[in-house]
Amino acid sequence: PALGLFLFTIARDPLRIIILIAGAFFWLVSLLLSSLIWFIAVKASDPQDETLQKGLLIFGIMFSVLLQEAFRFLYYKLLRKAIEGLVALSEDGCSPISIQQTAYVAGMGFGLMSGAFSMINLLADALGPGTVGIHGDSQLYFLTSAFMTMVLIFLHTFWGILFFHGCEHQRWWEITAVIIMHLAVSGSTFCNPLYMGSLVPSYLLMATAATWAYLLSGGSAQNLRRFLLCK
Numbered sequence: 001p002a003l004g005l006f007l008f009t010i011a012r013d014p015l016r017i018i019i020l021i022a023g024a025f026f027w028l029v030s031l032l033l034s035s036l037i038w039f040i041a042v043k044a045s046d047p048q049d050e051t052l053q054k055g056l057l058i059f060g061i062m063f064s065v066l067l068q069e070a071f072r073f074l075y076y077k078l079l080r081k082a083i084e085g086l087v088a089l090s091e092d093g094c095s096p097i098s099i100q101q102t103a104y105v106a107g108m109g110f111g112l113m114s115g116a117f118s119m120i121n122l123l124a125d126a127l128g129p130g131t132v133g134i135h136g137d138s139q140l141y142f143l144t145s146a147f148m149t150m151v152l153i154f155l156h157t158f159w160g161i162l163f164f165h166g167c168e169h170q171r172w173w174e175i176t177a178v179i180i181m182h183l184a185v186s187g188s189t190f191c192n193p194l195y196m197g198s199l200v201p202s203y204l205l206m207a208t209a210a211t212w213a214y215l216l217s218g219g220s221a222q223n224l225r226r227f228l229l230c231k
Helices: 002-009 014-043 050-089 097-126 141-168 171-189 196-216 221-228
Strands: none
Touching: 002 014, 002 097, 002 141, 014 097, 050 097, 050 141, 050 171, 097 141, 141 171, 141 196, 171 196
16 A cells, blocks of 8 residues: 555655655664664663563663654754745746645655655564564464554654644644554554554554644545545
């Protein structure tokens, strides 16, 4: 599904591709910084203290989420300046891309890079050694990981729309809602290997974020009905 969105809505527009790649780069930098902080914290702590290590893992996830959203805000500021520059250079005084389109493409860039790293980790586990589920654990690890990767790609896309809208109209509660949803989805992964405890809440939040983003982008129930009926 994510590949389909990229091919049909982004791949044919060079400007959107540039925005997507830059968004992926911003997410990657946030990941590298948060990984560095977590690595230093783990190396400086006692590896035999399980409680401390679990606390550091929780801290690492929360810090990574907050850093990702901070970089999303920085990327919004950068894109806003870029759009103002394009408007100043254009002959008709109009930007070739709207802020709503920019938010969608930037969010997709965050999501695709997040999904790519998730798939890399998943494929690394698939190479072995060992067999999934041989000691009685769930054999649905790869399947549920694929579904979790997909939902994270879509969530980042919808979060991008909500976050940019909140920044554009100074609705800070929308930005706060994005951060809370991001923390909730990341925190739900601690329910694994009880995969229903992470998948179900994540997909419910995705449906909520999708509906919210659709309405903020100017969508309506009537437009949705016309689309489904191909009118």
